[in-house]
Amino acid sequence: MPLYDFACAECGTTFEKKISYQGSLNDVSCPQGHHAVRRVYRPPQVVFKGSGWYATDHRKPESASADR
Numbered sequence: 001m002p003l004y005d006f007a008c009a010e011c012g013t014t015f016e017k018k019i020s021y022q023g024s025l026n027d028v029s030c031p032q033g034h035h036a037v038r039r040v041y042r043p044p045q046v047v048f049k050g051s052g053w054y055a056t057d058h059r060k061p062e063s064a065s066a067d068r
């Protein structure tokens, strides 16, 4: 069952709720009982791989012209 984020327009409360299907989104109310809630779309988690990123930026200074 997917977990959606909601934000209440009345009191500004953000909360999560598990919704079984799209049709029941209209039945969602905030923990304070307000019905003026809207879906909050949060972007997917971005994972930065620090070690792998810098491995590609490895430079060999003057390796081409140093030897003869």
Ligand SMILES: [Zn+2]
Pocket: 008, 009, 010, 011, 012, 013, 030, 031, 032, 033, 034
């Ligand atoms: Zn509310």
